[in-house]
Amino acid sequence: MLSVGPELRLLQLLSCVILVLLYQVTDAERDLKGACSTCKQITDNFNKGYDRTTKQNFGGGNTAWEERKLSKYETSEIRLMEILEGLCDSSSFECNRMVEEQEEHFETWWFKRKTKHPDLHKWFCIETIKVCCPKGTFGPDCNACVGGSDRPCHGNGMCDGDGTRGGNGGCSCGHGYRGEFCLDCIDGHFSEVRNDTFSLCTECHPSCKTCTGPTNQDCDECKEGWEEDDQEACVDINECSRDPSPCKEDQYCLNRDGSYSCKACDSVCSGCTGAGPDSCRTCAGGYQDTDGTCTDIDECSQPEPECTEEHQKCINTQGSYVCICSSGYEEQDGKCVEAVQPGERRKGRSHVLCAVGEVYLATIRLNE
Numbered sequence: 001m002l003s004v005g006p007e008l009r010l011l012q013l014l015s016c017v018i019l020v021l022l023y024q025v026t027d028a029e030r031d032l033k034g035a036c037s038t039c040k041q042i043t044d045n046f047n048k049g050y051d052r053t054t055k056q057n058f059g060g061g062n063t064a065w066e067e068r069k070l071s072k073y074e075t076s077e078i079r080l081m082e083i084l085e086g087l088c089d090s091s092s093f094e095c096n097r098m099v100e101e102q103e104e105h106f107e108t109w110w111f112k113r114k115t116k117h118p119d120l121h122k123w124f125c126i127e128t129i130k131v132c133c134p135k136g137t138f139g140p141d142c143n144a145c146v147g148g149s150d151r152p153c154h155g156n157g158m159c160d161g162d163g164t165r166g167g168n169g170g171c172s173c174g175h176g177y178r179g180e181f182c183l184d185c186i187d188g189h190f191s192e193v194r195n196d197t198f199s200l201c202t203e204c205h206p207s208c209k210t211c212t213g214p215t216n217q218d219c220d221e222c223k224e225g226w227e228e229d230d231q232e233a234c235v236d237i238n239e240c241s242r243d244p245s246p247c248k249e250d251q252y253c254l255n256r257d258g259s260y261s262c263k264a265c266d267s268v269c270s271g272c273t274g275a276g277p278d279s280c281r282t283c284a285g286g287y288q289d290t291d292g293t294c295t296d297i298d299e300c301s302q303p304e305p306e307c308t309e310e311h312q313k314c315i316n317t318q319g320s321y322v323c324i325c326s327s328g329y330e331e332q333d334g335k336c337v338e339a340v341q342p343g344e345r346r347k348g349r350s351h352v353l354c355a356v357g358e359v360y361l362a363t364i365r366l367n368e
């Protein structure tokens with residue numbers, strides 16, 4: 001039996017504690033960002049509710065009495081309550097909890113702060129309950145994002161935790177950019193403008209792997225499927241002109257910029273140069289060349305009969321033909337013999353089937 005020593009148990013316990021702590025850290029991190037977006041949603045809905053109630057309790061007339069009543073309603077607790085009711089969906093637990101917990105702040109703002117601090121999001125989410133930060137800043141102390149709060153990530157990426165009390169302020173760069181500051185260009189892009197605070201990366205010509213400018217003459221290196229010509233420009237390789245062809249016998253080659261593809265020939269062809277029955281190199285068995293197009297051969301109307309057994313008849317099919325027993329006869333051991341009960345009609349009959357190149361037996365049902 002294996003016995004677990006006290007050191008190992010301690011190690012197991014420690015790793016458990018670390019895992020739990022790690023989980024809580026990432027969880028708390030998510031909560032910080034989530035709390036800000038909940039708060040943002042609440043203040044957005046507050047502003048919508050404010051607009052919605054602007055014209056409420058207004059009869060449409062213009063009497064002095066109505067204006068007095070309206071101005072009273074404008075700043076009334078009734079109006080505040082109407083706005084507060086519409087802040088959250090009933091299903092949004094986080095939203096309802098935040099409103100419930102912070103309700104008194106809305107009253108304070110409504111009656112005492114509104115005039116001096118008209119921006120509710122700023123007063124409530126950033127300055128009062130401190131779940132958000134001003135744009136371009138992040139974290140518990142609202143520090144500036146990488147690249148500065150005016151243009152986080154130099155305008156080429158997203159700052160982690162931007163506008164929230166969470167995140168680390170680092171950049172995830174947008175397409176074309178890389179580096180801690182999102183000032184460097186990724187492969188396949190070149191730097192059009194670049195200084196300490198501004199960078200513009202533009203995509204290379206599709207023929208370049210890396211480049212110094214926008215055209216196919218500015219490539220440092222050609223991309224796969226392209227090669228340098230005598231002007232030192234990257235041009236498409238025509239893979240289809242290679243010998244032997246990169247495609248199989250029953251395929252044709254289609255060249256494209258930077259690549260090529262192999263497509264199946266038409267079924268009437270044996271090898272082809274393109275799509276359709278008029279691009280065959282030669283016709284497949286059972287087909288013949290008619291004015292450059294492969295068409296079915298009618299074996300049944302050839303001078304030499306194809307179905308030679310007694311009481312057989314020939315039926316032409318696409319690319320082939322079949323031999324069946326004539327009416328009143330049925331197939332038995334490869335021969336057409338008189339039907340057992342000639343007077344009686346049967347629903348199904350057996351026949352001999354012959355195909356080009358081979359003879360095989362099969363049972364088919366025919367409606368006579």
Ligand SMILES: [Ca+2]
Pocket residue numbers: 225236237238239255256257258259260
């Ligand atoms: Ca090509």
